[in-house]
Amino acid sequence: MTGAVDITLLVNGKTYTGRAEPRVTLADFLRDELRLTGTHLGCEHGACGACTVLMDGRTVRSCLLFAVQAQGHDLATVEGLAPAGGAEGLHPLQEAFHRMHALQCGFCTPGFLMSAYELLQSNPRPTEEEVRTWLSGNLCRCTGYQNIVEAVLAAAAEPEPEAHQ
Amino acid sequence: MKPAPFSYFAPRSLHEAVGLLVEHGDAAKVLAGGQSLVPMMAFRLAMPDVLVDLGGVGELEHSRVEGDTLVLGAMTRHRAVQDMGWLRTRCPLIVEGVELIGHPAIRNRGTVGGSLAHADPAAEWPAILLALDGEVDAVGPNGNRTIRAADLFQTYFTTALAPDEILTEVRLPLPDGAPTGSAFVEMARRHGDFAVAGVGTQISLHPNGTIVDARLALIGVADRPVRAGSAEAALRGHGPTEEVFAEAASVAIGEIEPSSDLHGSSDYRRHVAGVLVRRALTIAARRAAAA
Ligand SMILES: Cc1cc2nc3c(=O)[nH]c(=O)nc-3n(C[C@H](O)[C@H](O)[C@H](O)COP(=O)(O)OP(=O)(O)OC[C@H]3O[C@@H](n4cnc5c(N)ncnc54)[C@H](O)[C@@H]3O)c2cc1C
Ligand code: FES
Numbered sequence A: 001m002t003g004a005v006d007i008t009l010l011v012n013g014k015t016y017t018g019r020a021e022p023r024v025t026l027a028d029f030l031r032d033e034l035r036l037t038g039t040h041l042g043c044e045h046g047a048c049g050a051c052t053v054l055m056d057g058r059t060v061r062s063c064l065l066f067a068v069q070a071q072g073h074d075l076a077t078v079e080g081l082a083p084a085g086g087a088e089g090l091h092p093l094q095e096a097f098h099r100m101h102a103l104q105c106g107f108c109t110p111g112f113l114m115s116a117y118e119l120l121q122s123n124p125r126p127t128e129e130e131v132r133t134w135l136s137g138n139l140c141r142c143t144g145y146q147n148i149v150e151a152v153l154a155a156a157a158e159p160e161p162e163a164h165q
Numbered sequence B: 001m002k003p004a005p006f007s008y009f010a011p012r013s014l015h016e017a018v019g020l021l022v023e024h025g026d027a028a029k030v031l032a033g034g035q036s037l038v039p040m041m042a043f044r045l046a047m048p049d050v051l052v053d054l055g056g057v058g059e060l061e062h063s064r065v066e067g068d069t070l071v072l073g074a075m076t077r078h079r080a081v082q083d084m085g086w087l088r089t090r091c092p093l094i095v096e097g098v099e100l101i102g103h104p105a106i107r108n109r110g111t112v113g114g115s116l117a118h119a120d121p122a123a124e125w126p127a128i129l130l131a132l133d134g135e136v137d138a139v140g141p142n143g144n145r146t147i148r149a150a151d152l153f154q155t156y157f158t159t160a161l162a163p164d165e166i167l168t169e170v171r172l173p174l175p176d177g178a179p180t181g182s183a184f185v186e187m188a189r190r191h192g193d194f195a196v197a198g199v200g201t202q203i204s205l206h207p208n209g210t211i212v213d214a215r216l217a218l219i220g221v222a223d224r225p226v227r228a229g230s231a232e233a234a235l236r237g238h239g240p241t242e243e244v245f246a247e248a249a250s251v252a253i254g255e256i257e258p259s260s261d262l263h264g265s266s267d268y269r270r271h272v273a274g275v276l277v278r279r280a281l282t283i284a285a286r287r288a289a290a291a
């Protein structure tokens, strides 16, 4: 069974099917097979957080999970963050990142957004220290963390949006 | 940075999982949370031909309290333990230790069984198990056996588990009776990194205020987690004072053999370990006095 197998995934509420070997990570499967390239890959060994997605509402490193393992779970990627597929504008976290210059090259941004999303789901009004601690598993190599933390705090100060289901 | 090819099996029962390990022998590895194994596969430090994913083995996900023992199925995620609100007051050592593991996304996936089986000498779970005199169950082709914490960890990334054995359950005795306090403290280069050194402790007080029981488990300071037995002996029968804790710290750093690496020299680690022993004991004593 090292050969390609059929893999069916539920991503951002939509069912996708593709084929891949069991060794293909969820991150590679999302990007190469499903062409959902919003999820980025930095280190490919769990250290940088760029590949962070939600599985059943909780963040996971999609480089440390094989696509075959994600079957039967509810996945959400950065593409699903904006309500109505973006037709109704950005998610408040994305808005805040945009407004407050929380990204420069944007490589780390999808991972930060998904991590911050999980934080605000469980703790809608975090302190600055809680934001910093929570995001410690995401690395940014160019913007610096100050604006990212401020953007998350700004988004937290806004009324709760209708998030992706 | 891509794992080498492997065959993937997702057994639905423990029986089936053991059967797969017997069938494939040394070529097979079990996959739990994947937070250590998959990075090793990405680096090609591990190239198993067969992966047996325990993710679908529901029998391994239970957690309950039996009398004064916390029972955790091997597939209990770090996050699930962190979320046990009552445990934070009953045995802060456990929750504080678990909170020091990596980052939220790592704790959402990583498992207690995987951490213990992986046996990183700087990992928190092995110290929690050791400090609480816990034990684990393992099942293999010849049936079930119980391994005490003191017998589980052998050296770097090596345990008493045989390659065809699966760790199934972890049992942690919780404090009862005497006023008890515990704590887990560590020093890491960045939040979420593996510890340069760390200390888990639990102390219990006699009604007259002296220490009747003391446990000290140290990580990052040897080829495996270490119980500082002589330092524990130096605490018993004494009052929980600064001088007694300083003495215990100086005894404890004689019981460890830190190695030097990128993150710190052997001497530095020894020094940090001593500071952490005092710090952990001070917090635990304060909690015991308030209990
Ligand atoms: C960025 C990052 C930071 C981290 N920081 C820390 C940290 O600070 N402290 C810390 O302790 N850990 C840390 N970890 C590791 C994490 O805690 C892992 O979850 C843990 O070490 C392994 O558990 P797992 O369930 O992921 O096991 P896996 O990675 O799936 O397996 C690890 C090993 O154990 C074996 N195994 C797994 N389950 C069983 C079982 N039930 N029976 C027999 N063998 C089994 C596997 O075959 C494999 O050899 C970090 C990981 C990452 C990626
Ligand atoms: S790419 Fe997954 S953590 Fe870096």
Ligand code: FES
Pocket (backbone or CB within 6 Å): A102, A103, A104, A105, A106, A107, A108, A109, A139, A140, A141, A142, A143, A144
């Ligand atoms: S915006 Fe460039 S790495 Fe973070």
